[in-house]
Each structure stands twice: as structure tokens, then as C-alpha cells.
Amino acid sequence: MRIVKAILPLVCTTIIVWLLNKPIGSIPALGKLLDPVSGFWANAECTDKDFNSTFEFVELNDDVSVWFDERLVPHINATNDYDLYFLQGYLHAYFRLFQMDLQTRAASGDVCELLGDKALNYARGQRRKGMVYGAEQSLQKMEANPNTKTALDAYKDGVNKYINSLVFKDYPLEYKLMGFEPSEWKNINTALLLKYMADDLTGKVDDISYSYLRKVLGEEFEFLFPDRINASTPVIPRGTKYDAPTIEQPLVPEGDIWADLQLANTNENIEKGKGSNNWAVAPQRTKNGHAILCNDPHLSLNLPALWFEVQLHTNSVNAYGVSLPGAPGIIIGFNDSLSWGFTNNYRDVKDYYTIKELDNDNYELDGKPMKYQKRVEVIKLKGGKEFVDTVKYTIHGPVMYDANYKEPHGVQQPLAMKWMGHKPSNELLAVYKLNRADNYDEFVDAIGNFTCPAQNFIFSDTKGNIALWGQGQYINKWKDQGRFVMNGATSKTLWGAEIPVRENPHALNPEQGYLSSANQTVTDSTYPYYYNGDFVEFRAWRINKALDSMYYVTVKDLQQLQRDVHSVLAEQVLPTMLSYIKTTEIETHEYIKELNGWDYKMDAGSRSATTFHLWWNTFYKEIWEEGFGFAKEKIVFYPSQERTAELFVGDSVFYQHVQDVLVLSFKNAADSISSLENRAWYKVKNTSINHLTKLAPFSYTSINVGGWGNTVNAMKGNHGPSWRMVVEMADEPQAYGVYPGGQSGNPGSKYYGTFIDKWSKGEYYNLSFISNSSQPKEEQVVFKWKCKK
Amino acid sequence: MKNIITVIVTALLAWVASQYAWWAIVVIPFLVAVVLKFKGGKGFLIGFVSIALLWSYLILKTDLANEHILSAKIAGVFGLPHIVFLIVNVFLGALIGGLGGWSGAAMRKIFKSNS
Numbered sequence: 078m079r080i081v082k083a084i085l086p087l088v089c090t091t092i093i094v095w096l097l098n099k100p101i102g103s104i105p106a107l108g109k110l111l112d113p114v115s116g117f118w119a120n121a122e123c124t125d126k127d128f129n130s131t132f133e134f135v136e137l138n139d140d141v142s143v144w145f146d147e148r149l150v151p152h153i154n155a156t157n158d159y160d161l162y163f164l165q166g167y168l169h170a171y172f173r174l175f176q177m178d179l180q181t182r183a184a185s186g187d188v189c190e191l192l193g194d195k196a197l198n199y200a201r202g203q204r205r206k207g208m209v210y211g212a213e214q215s216l217q218k219m220e221a222n223p224n225t226k227t228a229l230d231a232y233k234d235g236v237n238k239y240i241n242s243l244v245f246k247d248y249p250l251e252y253k254l255m256g257f258e259p260s261e262w263k264n265i266n267t268a269l270l271l272k273y274m275a276d277d278l279t280g281k282v283d284d285i286s287y288s289y290l291r292k293v294l295g296e297e298f299e300f301l302f303p304d305r306i307n308a309s310t311p312v313i314p315r316g317t318k319y320d321a322p323t324i325e326q327p328l329v330p331e332g333d334i335w336a337d338l339q340l341a342n343t344n345e346n347i348e349k350g351k352g353s354n355n356w357a358v359a360p361q362r363t364k365n366g367h368a369i370l371c372n373d374p375h376l377s378l379n380l381p382a383l384w385f386e387v388q389l390h391t392n393s394v395n396a397y398g399v400s401l402p403g404a405p406g407i408i409i410g411f412n413d414s415l416s417w418g419f420t421n422n423y424r425d426v427k428d429y430y431t432i433k434e435l436d437n438d439n440y441e442l443d444g445k446p447m448k449y450q451k452r453v454e455v456i457k458l459k460g461g462k463e464f465v466d467t468v469k470y471t472i473h474g475p476v477m478y479d480a481n482y483k484e485p486h487g488v489q490q491p492l493a494m495k496w497m498g499h500k501p502s503n504e505l506l507a508v509y510k511l512n513r514a515d516n517y518d519e520f521v522d523a524i525g526n527f528t529c530p531a532q533n534f535i536f537s538d539t540k541g542n543i544a545l546w547g548q549g550q551y552i553n554k555w556k557d558q559g560r561f562v563m564n565g566a567t568s569k570t571l572w573g574a575e576i577p578v579r580e581n582p583h584a585l586n587p588e589q590g591y592l593s594s595a596n597q598t599v600t601d602s603t604y605p606y607y608y609n610g611d612f613v614e615f616r617a618w619r620i621n622k623a624l625d626s627m628y629y630v631t632v633k634d635l636q637q638l639q640r641d642v643h644s645v646l647a648e649q650v651l652p653t654m655l656s657y658i659k660t661t662e663i664e665t666h667e668y669i670k671e672l673n674g675w676d677y678k679m680d681a682g683s684r685s686a687t688t689f690h691l692w693w694n695t696f697y698k699e700i701w702e703e704g705f706g707f708a709k710e711k712i713v714f715y716p717s718q719e720r721t722a723e724l725f726v727g728d729s730v731f732y733q734h735v736q737d738v739l740v741l742s743f744k745n746a747a748d749s750i751s752s753l754e755n756r757a758w759y760k761v762k763n764t765s766i767n768h769l770t771k772l773a774p775f776s777y778t779s780i781n782v783g784g785w786g787n788t789v790n791a792m793k794g795n796h797g798p799s800w801r802m803v804v805e806m807a808d809e810p811q812a813y814g815v816y817p818g819g820q821s822g823n824p825g826s827k828y829y830g831t832f833i834d835k836w837s838k839g840e841y842y843n844l845s846f847i848s849n850s851s852q853p854k855e856e857q858v859v860f861k862w863k864c865k866k
Numbered sequence: 867m868k869n870i871i872t873v874i875v876t877a878l879l880a881w882v883a884s885q886y887a888w889w890a891i892v893v894i895p896f897l898v899a900v901v902l903k904f905k906g907g908k909g910f911l912i913g914f915v916s917i918a919l920l921w922s923y924l925i926l927k928t929d930l931a932n933e934h935i936l937s938a939k940i941a942g943v944f945g946l947p948h949i950v951f952l953i954v955n956v957f958l959g960a961l962i963g964g965l966g967g968w969s970g971a972a973m974r975k976i977f978k979s980n981s
Contacts, residue, residue: 083975086906087896090965094889097962108962111955112888113924114881117940121932250936254943774942825936 100256110253115246117253120825128860135866136163136234143168143862144853146845149820149828151862152388152853158224159231161391162405164864166235166262169385173402173822174240174259175249176381179769180403181266184273185209189458191257197456197464201482204454205468207475207499208276212268214501219268225505229264232405236262250824251770270403271505275498277376278421278530281611284429285486286714288338288561301716304560305598306614306723310621312422312533312547312594313582315601322605323577327555330569336431336562339489352791353420354616354639355535356593356624357543359586364629368537368806371635372409372418373798375791378766380775380830382818384408384800388847389512396512397846399800399816406508409800411812413849414515414539416804419532420594422547423610426497426529428558428572430473430565431490440471440491441566447472473565474499493565495572497550502528517542517585524548525578533594539806545592546583547599551576553606560609576606591624593617595789614719615645615787632805632813639801640839641789646722647677647689653726654692657736663743668750679758681783686758690785691750695742697721703738718787758783764792766817766833768824775824782837790839801841809848813841869912872898876916880963881924891917891959892966899970906971913967918960925955 097108110116128145141160144152151168155161169177182188186203188196203209219225240259252258291298353374360366376383384399389407398410409418432440439446449469456464469476471493478484479491503526510523516538524534524546531549536542552558552572563570582600584592597617599608623638655673658664668688675685701715715721725735750756759781768775784790784797791797802814819831835842845857876898883890895913898904904912929937934948941951 079975083972086965086969086972090892090896090962090969093965094892094962098889107958108888111958112884113921113928113955113959114884115888117936118925118928121928121936123931124933124935125931772943774939824939825932827933827935829935 105254105256109245115244117250117825119246120250120253120823122821122823122826124827128862130860130862132862132864133866134163134167134238134864136238137864137866139866141862141864143864144847144858145860145862146857147859148386148831148842149860150386150388150845152390152845152847154390156391158227158391158393161389161394162228162231163235163238165387165389165400165405166232167239168235168387169232169400169402170236170239170262172820173381173385174236175251176769176822177236177262177266177270177403178259179251180273181269184212184269184276186456189456189464191255191459193459197458200456201454201464201466202477204456204466205475205477205482206276206494207468207496208269208272209454210452210470210475211275211496211498211500212265212272214499215271215503216265216268218501218503219505220264222503222506224509225503228405228505228509229267232267233262233264249822254770254772267404267505270401272498274401275530279427279496279498283611283714284427284560284562285338285484285488288336289340289486290714291561292338301720303720304609305602306612306717306719308618308723309598309601309612309614310617311601312545312597312599312617313584313601313604314587314589314592317582317584317587317600319582319600319604320580322580324553324574326553326605326607327573329555329557330567332569333564333567334570336429336490336564338431338562340487352596352613352616352786354593354595354620354789354791355418355420355533356591356620356635357535357537357545358624358627358630358635359543359590360541362590362624362628362630363805364631365805365807366541367539368541368543369630369632369635369803370411370416370418370535370537370543370806371639371803372420372535373639373791373801374409374418374420375786375793375796376799378764378795378797378799378817380766380768380777380818380824381822382799382816384816384818385820386814386816386844390847394513395849397812397844398802399814402822404505404508406505407512408508409802410512411804411806411810411846412512412514413810415517415520416537416806416810416812417511417520418535418802420535421596422531422533422549422594422599423596423612424531424547424549424551424599424608425559425610426531426549426551428473428495429562430471430493430495430570431488431562432471432473432476432479432493433566434479434491440469442472443566443568449476471565472568472571473563488562492562495559497529497531500528500550502526502550504528516540517544520544521546533596533599535592535594537804537806539808539810541806542586543592544583544585545594546581547594548578548581548583550578551581551606551608554608556607557609558607580606589625591627593620593624595620613717613787616789616791618645619643619789632803632811635803636801636813636839636841638789639798639803642679642783642785644677644679644686644689644785644788646693646718646787647675647679649722650693650725651675651677651689654696654739657739658743661736661740663740663747666743666747668747669743679783679785679788681757681759681781683758683783684756686783686785687753687756687761688746688750690758690761691746692743695746696739699738699742700735762792763794764797765795766830767795777830777833780833780837798836801836803841810846812844812846814844815841872902872912873916873919876912877920880917881920884920889962891920891963892969895963895967896970899967900973903974904967904971905974906968909967909969909971910964911967913970914960914964916967917963918956921956921959925952 186200355372398407507526528550595616784792821828880894899909
């Protein structure tokens, strides 16, 4: 009994400690976490931390120095590629390790280990769409090129050098919260990350909806869903002369080329609106006589931010800009001679085919059996278990959906997906060469390697040239090929030859003196190859109109344009809306009175912006829901906003009682507005930057900014300008930029969300580019790393 | 006086040992109580006060240097006001330290039976 009394307290204490030492459900190991020595407190970075340091890296070929400016932007000075990318890898890991790890896992679907079985459906989807397969294909090509091989290997070594120096105490906070450990970095991770971007930017699945709508709408389909909006101001200006095509556009094949989809009754709303802007203004239009280039890619707003600012310097490269943690090189930026940026080019490079399955091993093509190539995908689950999925690859790509993994619209047949992202490609080589390019020809040579995701590459140089390329790898398609789900049982629907990249649409120094892109239609109808895509027009209309009227342009003018919140949609449709409701009961409503005096600006504090947005969107939904009543159960997929606006204000009487619907939708909108505590537009749209774990205290919500997806300043709920850059191409480039985040990914660092304030106000930092000829000024260097070999 | 020295020595030992594992804050008070043959209540108290002292010091030092950037966020994750969170954090450590001391003191009963 005495022994029991003696041991009992020890047993109780041991159990408590044991419980506090391991995560329970989603609760982290509290003892470990709250320990002031090694727990989260170790991540509470001293606000006057001295980042000066000396390292010895046996891997280096030569000494390297890193200068940090006051915003903690590193300027890496190396003598060779290996050392340069080794340090870039080390720095990315040092500041952003958790996000590199998580984003790679998100790409490959290796998330169930962390998040449990609830993530399994997502994980399977990633594998089935061939993310890992595609990354492996590309990695082979990247490793076959000596330059990108060196960059990848060096980068990997740098990341791992940092990871291997860590003990629990040093882990990024998120590892401690989520209870996992950093894993070794491999070259495939970089490839996966690039595929993740490719998927994000080419990922939309409208082929199925289009197929269904064409079937039920018949001839009306082309009227409601035209390939091109007539009034489009395309990426490549109208009237640009295209060379004769070297390969002829194929004729639409005879026979059974379309899939006869059997749909179940599910629907899914697809969110639209990833977009970006870029433009370049030629010296003839600028005050200082230098070309000016601007870019603001709109992507998911997250913390840690997608981008990491850096300058890379050796004898053969001196580039500054934003890099992607997880990949070597600078993705968007400038060097001593030129600057570049991009927007997504929404030409369709992802097509679907129905597969006629014969048995578990065979499918039919041209009446003959074909063998599936099977790829076994192993997904690790929590607690050491595994989920095994066998993905069947056909001549039309992997079978993404079948009885084992159902298509969300309820397509009953197996569906294979043909995607440009499955093709071996080396986008990293494009980045590598862009960083080193000296002139237009080298720029063109560099971007020729950019296969997928296709981008509108803007260019300007210190000599005053400007150019724009709709660059990617495309297929020479027959009309409508890939716009709808195709019959995979015939070889007539196979992808044909690739269009030579030199024939991609482009413009160099056009007479108009500026070039711009904002995800709109790429060309006018004279471009000799067929394409379809998911284009938007509003921002392009605004930008082109603004640039067209601008002379003696300064950097400030163009920064102003990046902040512009003028709604072209409102300008187009609101006068018609207001004229329709004259003499109705709502005419004297106070919200309508406010709208009468509104300047179409989606300003942060604007209440009219809120009214317009809710009224128009309720109307848009109502009118198409009624119009598509027969299909309501199946698909929520309506004509574009551009087309709707065009039909609404045009002569076309496409709907009989517009007035009634307008009044009704206004009443509905007014109801929801009157229940709002604050009618200010920014409160309603709630632009937020969420931490990747979605933990609210690590996130910024309800940011005081105006704009919307269809205004130049495209601030949506969780999307927005992920990097704003303006570069004046003087003899020494003068650059300005800002991104929503901070250089450090650590929520416990004062450098975590540093730039968000300036970003939300539309202000910029002067980017301290250290040119080849000059030594850094004293104020440009706040901390130094000396890295010895 | 003796007790104050014991508390300080326990806290210092716990701090050194915490560099290796967080649960050193149990082990050290346990050993101190065994070696000094504390009775149950005293064992708990010495452990509690030592670790309360140690964690308060470490937490305040870190938190001030960090200007509360992180602790405010973590407090938010736990849904607690900042100051309450800090108190809870210290209390948790102190409690575990106290349990260690108490367990160590209970060992006395075994030795008693042997002697």
C-alpha cells in the first residue's frame, strides 16, 4: 500500500506529461508548444534581431556575400551559378520553409499525412490529373539541360543545408503547431511547384458545362457563348500582321467526334476571375523618354506571400525581382538591360475525352482494343497507413474520372484529360535565360522554353523597345477542338501537331506606342490558328482606353493606373439599369438616388459600389436562372458578364420583362444591404490575406481597399495583385514594387506582414537594385552574410 | 532563506536541462524533492514556484524583445486575452513543475520503508 501511495503521484504526473507531449486530434502537443525554451516562444523573433552572420558552407566553390537591405531583401553576390542558387535555396528555406513544404505537398497531394482522411479526395484528384506524372516528365527535361540541372541541384543543396541545421527549437512555427517535420528537399519538388502554378492557371473545367449547354441550347449556344466578344481589344493589337502559317489549320473531321455526355443531376459553381495586368509604354509616350513596364499578377492572397524579393548577381547575371520559394531564379523582374512580366494567357490547353472502357485493362480506339498504361499512386495517410489508387493512362491522357472517382457534374462515362502540363517542358530554362537576357532576341529565345502555363510576356528594354508575346505551347487545332468534351473512341479527335512557338502571336514596337494585356482575347480574328479560351475583357478595356489617351507618361501616372478602381461594367450597364426602372416604385429609393450620382468607382468606402455590385449580380443570376430554367438542376454556368452586358444594353430583346426582374432583384439586393452593419464596399467584399493554415490571428481580414476582379486594381475576396511592379528602363533601371506580405514567413517576426499597409494604400517601395558598375550605397546594406567556402 | 536558494537552484537546473527537453521541468523538481527528501506539500510548492519563476522570466524576456507580436497571435489561436494567455502559459509550466516535486516527495515513502 505504501508503495502504491509512493508511485501513484509519479504515475499520474507521467501520464499528464505524456499527454502534453503528443498532439491529440487537431490540438498540438501543448507542453512542447508552450515551452518557453523550444516551443513557439523560440519563434518570437527579437524585433531588433541582428541578421549579420558568418557561415561556412563546404559545398561552395567560392566565397559568397549576401547584402540585406532594410526590408530584408537579400542581394546575393556570387561568382558562379552553383553558389548563387545554393544561397537562393538556403535563403528561401531560411525565410519560407513551411510554405515551400506545404505547397509542394498540395501539388503532389501528399497532404493526408498532415490533414487526415478529409483531404483524401483532394489528394486523389491531384494524382489523377497527373500532377506527379507531369512533374516527373518535366524534371527529366530540366535535368537534361546542364544549366537548369546545376540550378536545381544547387538550390536543393542549399535548402537541405538549412533543413539539416535545424533542431525542433528552430522549426518554423507551423511545424510545431501541426506536429510534423520538414522533409528533405528534392529536385522533383521544384517541378511539382511549377506544375502547381500551371494547374492553377490552366485548371478551369468548362468543357463539360459547354458540352451540356450546347446540347440543350442548340443554335442559341453560339449566340450566348461566343468564342470572341466583338468589342474586344485583344492582347496583340488589332491590325498586327501575322506571318503566313507554316502548317495549315486542319478541317473539322467527319463523323462522331463529340462525346455524348450522360450527366447526373449535380451542379457546381465555378469561381472565375484569376487575372493579371501588364503593360509597357514606349519612349514616344513617356515624359523621360524611357520605356516603362508595369505588371501586377493577380493570384491567391496568402501569408506567407507567394513571392520573395531577391537580387541575383554573378558575372553573367544581375537580376532583381520576385522569386517563387521552391524554385531557383527570378520569375518577374528586370536586369541591367531589360524588364519582363506576365499575365495569364487563357488559351485552352486542357481537354477532355470520354473513354469507351472494354474491361479493366482495355479501352476502345477506332474499333480496336488498346491497353491502359497503369500508374500506381500511393498516398500516405495519417498513422502510417497508405491509400493505393491505380490511374489508367490512355492515348488521351490519364483517366481522371471514373466509377472510382466521380466527376463532380455527374458525368457517367470515364473521362480522360489531355493537358499541356503533362508534356515534358523546361520553364525553368526560360526563367534562367530571361534573368540573363540582354536584348529582345535573347528575350524571345528565352521565353520560347515556356510551355505551360501559357503567359502573355511583356518586355521593355533600356534601348526603348517594347514587346508582348502570347507565349506557350499550343496545338494546331481544328475549329472547336477541345472546346467541348470529345469522343475518345476515335483517333480523329487526337491532338495534332504543335504550333511552332515562333508563330505565337506577338507585337514589337507597335505604332500606338504601348502594349497591354489583362487576360483578354489574345488576337483579332486574323490570327491564322484556331484557339478558344476563357477570356475576360473589362480590365483590358479600361487599360487600353487609359493608355491610349496618355502622353508624357510618368511612373506616377502608371502607378495610378495600377490603383484604378473604375468599373467598366458599371459604366456600361448602370445607365440602362437606371433608365429601365424609371417610373417604377423603386425610382425614389435612397440607394437609387445615390447611384444616380455615382462615378463608377469601386472605392473602398463607396456605398454605391456595394449597391451596384449586389443589384447587378442578383439581376444577372435571376435573369439567367429564369432563362436557363430547364437546365437549372444540372449546371450553374451562365454567359459571361461581358456578353450579358452587351446583350443587356444592345438592341437585342433577349428577355421580355427585364424591368420586372430589375425591380425584383433590386428589392432583394436592397434587403440584404439594409441588413448590413456597414455598407462600405470594402466591408462587403472583405479582401483578406489568409495564412496558409487559415488561422485567423495569423491572417489579415477586411482590408481597407477598393476595386474588384473587373477593375484594374483587382482586389477580390482572396485574390488580388500579388506583386505590383513598375520599372522605368533608364540607363540604370528605376524600379518600384510592393507585394502583400513580408520577406519573413514567420508570424513571430516583425518582417511577416510588413508590406501589407503600403500595398493596401497602393504605395510602392523604391527597389534598391545594385547595378553592375556600382557598389551598394551604405543605406542599401543593413545586414551582411559572409559565406565562406 | 534556504527555501529561496532551493527555488533558485531548482529553476537554474531546470533551465539548463530544458535545453534538451521541455519535460525537464518535471524531472528536475522531482529529483530535487527526492534528494532533499521533501514532504509532499513542500515538494509541490518548490516545484511550482521554481518553474513559475523560470517560465515567467523566460516568457517575459522573450515577449518584450518580440514586442508581443507572436504571443498576441498565439493568444488569439487559443481564444484568450493576451495577459490571460501569458498567465495560463506560466501556470501550466508551474503546475507541471509542482507535480514533479510532489511525485518526488512521494518517493520518500519508499525510502522510509527501506530504512
